[in-house]
Amino acid sequence: MAQTKNLLLFRKWDLSDIEVKDPGLKTAISLRKQILPYTYGRSALKRFNKADVNIVERLINKTMHFGKKYAKNTGRMTGKKTKLLNTVKTAFDIIALKTGQNPVEVLVRAIEFSAPNEDTTRIVYGGTVYHVSVDVAPIRRVDLALKFIADAIKEATFSNPKPIEEHMAEQLMLAAANDPAAPSVKKKHELERIAQASR
Numbered sequence: 001m002a003q004t005k006n007l008l009l010f011r012k013w014d015l016s017d018i019e020v021k022d023p024g025l026k027t028a029i030s031l032r033k034q035i036l037p038y039t040y041g042r043s044a045l046k047r048f049n050k051a052d053v054n055i056v057e058r059l060i061n062k063t064m065h066f067g068k069k070y071a072k073n074t075g076r077m078t079g080k081k082t083k084l085l086n087t088v089k090t091a092f093d094i095i096a097l098k099t100g101q102n103p104v105e106v107l108v109r110a111i112e113f114s115a116p117n118e119d120t121t122r123i124v125y126g127g128t129v130y131h132v133s134v135d136v137a138p139i140r141r142v143d144l145a146l147k148f149i150a151d152a153i154k155e156a157t158f159s160n161p162k163p164i165e166e167h168m169a170e171q172l173m174l175a176a177a178n179d180p181a182a183p184s185v186k187k188k189h190e191l192e193r194i195a196q197a198s199r
Helices: 055-063 081-099 103-114 138-157 165-178 184-197
Strands: 120-127 128-135
Touching: 055 081, 055 103, 055 138, 081 103, 081 165, 103 138, 103 165, 103 184, 120 184, 128 184, 138 165, 138 184, 165 184
Parallel strands: none
Antiparallel strands: 120 128
């Protein structure tokens, strides 16, 4: 027990007292104690196993899908995991300096406020296509939230001289404050509005 207590993320941030407030996301957000959020893809081939991957690593993995502005997955950042690890590390330091909070907690709040509860799906019925509102599964909610956050970071950083670390810290702090101006929160509300209209 004494050994796991000392497992601080990046040797700085304690994950033991962080609480996931959204009851629907308790099973989907993993705060497993690790010094380095890097599992070397051990979970990649097992179904639903990403729910056990540390949430910070999942953010890093999503940010690796950096592409050109409109081609989402051309992957300028693909394979640059160590680079993004250091980016997240620096972004966390910026968040801690600006807010005085545990940056992992800020990330968890950002995900909670960016995770949509409703989405639409296409149903083809007798040659006609209907859009029907559906509830989103917890793992997919976290996936979408991380995608929205990564996309927001990408859009902000694209051809901008300001370093990516600052953009990442900014986007996470905005989303954690449930700021309507945060692109990821905006995306969530937009998705839910469309779903509400097709109920």
